Amino acid sequence: MVMEKLGSSLQDALKKLVKSGRIDEHTVNEVVKDIQRAMLQADVNVKLVMKMSNHIKERAMKEDVPSGMNPREHVIRIVYQELINIIGKGTDIPLKPxxxxxxxxxxxxxxxxxxxxxxxxxxxxxxxxxxxxxxxxxxxxxxxxxxxxxxxxxxxxxxxxxxxxxxxxxxxxxxxxxxxxxxxxxxxxxxxxxxxxxxxxxxxxxxxxxxxxxxxxxxxxxxxxxxxxxxxxxxxxxxxxxxxxxxxxxxxxxxxxxxxxxxxxxxxxxxxxxxxxxxEPDRFISKLLGMGDIKGLIEKAQENLMEEELDMEAMMRGRFTLKDMYKQLETLNKMGPMKQIMQMLPLGGMGVKVPEEAYQVTGEKLTRYRVVMDSMTEEEMLNPRLIGSARIKRISIGSGCSPDDVRELLKYYKTMQNTMKGLRGGKFNMQKMMKKFGM
Ligand SMILES: Nc1nc2c(ncn2[C@@H]2O[C@H](COP(=O)(O)OP(=O)(O)O)[C@@H](O)[C@H]2O)c(=O)[nH]1
Ligand SMILES: [Mg+2]
Missing domain, CATH: 3.40.50.300 (P-loop containing nucleotide triphosphate hydrolases)
Structure with a gap:
């Protein structure tokens, strides 16, 4: 479908911004060229493509990056707004005679x-x-x-x-x-x-x-x-x-x-x-930009995350411990199936590739992880690197799980830690992010 094809090329274009931390003319030109290519391939009219990409270029260079926003978010926001300009807000056919x-x-x-x-x-x-x-x-x-x-x-x-x-x-x-x-x-x-x-x-x-x-x-x-x-x-x-x-x-x-x-x-x-x-323009464009279902995410996030906000910033600073993961898994589990949640996060648009394993935590696994973690000491939870084979054995006996279960949990933790590292550059905070996009 168009959205996926055009979307994935737009996502690739935006990834370039991840690599370069700041906005310089060269990077913006590169990104805009990619966006042009993607849109032309999707059969968007040439004049329209030129007009839109000129706007993006101009605004990205001229407008100040809003405070609290990084350059990449700044450009994503501009691309989002320009796409809304083209596609429009949508016509609402009322439910009446x-x-x-x-x-x-x-x-x-x-x-x-x-x-x-x-x-x-x-x-x-x-x-x-x-x-x-x-x-x-x-x-x-x-x-x-x-x-x-x-x-x-x-x-x-x-x-x-x-x-x-x-x-x-x-x-x-x-x-x-x-x-x-x-x-x-x-x-x-x-x-x-x-x-x-x-x-x-x-x-x-x-x-x-x-x-x-x-x-x-x-x-x-x-x-x-x-x-x-x-x-x-x-x-x-x-x-x-x-x-x-x-x-x-x-x-x-x-x-x-x-x-x-x-x-x-x-x-x-x-x-x-x-x-x-x-x-629904939001959904349509979120898809194009690979930013997930922003609206759906807001609704869910408001319901669940408000009370127990994940300390994303701390995690981003590199302190992502087993304890954090435990909390994170619990919160996410409350929100719904892991894969669905992960897909709603704007990771794609931020250039973070989420490994497939990150999705594969089912409720059943979560329970097992919890049992394993309950047999760990506070020290081990805060500093998982301490856990060598002797400790793995102890934890497995204490929790009644197999040593492989413990290893699997540790491996999963590593994957999540790496994902968090990938996010670090983005200073990711869901609520802030949504505000920035005018949600
Ligand atoms: N796959 C798909 N086929 C569609 C869709 N809308 C219409 N069609 C097909 O397109 C053809 C023409 O549709 P029709 O409604 O007869 O067009 P009309 O001449 O404008 O009335 C038919 O074979 C439809 O089944 C759609 O959203 N998806
Ligand atoms: Mg007909």
Missing amino acids: QKIMMIGLQGSGKTTTTSKLARYFQRKGLRPAVICADTFRPGAYQQLNTLCGKLNVTFYGEEGNPDAVGIVERGLKEVEKYDVIIIDTAGRHSLEKDLIEEMEQIHAIAHPDYKLLVLDGAIGQQASEQARAFNDSIGISGVVISKLDGTAKGGGAISAVSETNSSIAFIGVGETPDDLEKF
């Missing part, structure tokens, strides 16, 4: 998205009805009728009647008692004049509250031209990018959104009626 008109070229995913939306509103407790105004594509009536039938959604259409405008007029009367009325329109292979005219007529009759343009995530630069034409004609109130589950690079659609000053409402991630995701 309304009319929605679907527009877009043939094959973009309008009909599929129509059924997904019907399902979406249905799940939220609103009663949807769908009108088929596609009189152009053979089988359009059947396709939508079948989809609606499966979902138990009310459907209006007139098979064989070519008069799309009349169908909409009659359909609206027929389903006026429903909460959300979705009108699926016809596409063409390209932007033909008669498509635009028909769309304008339907628009004039239906007075939709929202006009959602469906853009195929796989199309490249034509996306902008399409979006412009639709926008000039009836206006776009939101965009759905479809097919982001496949190999689509998405950059074309993102460019179109930026160019027409519209914003994304949903993304389509599959062919079934449930494969629709409400667009």
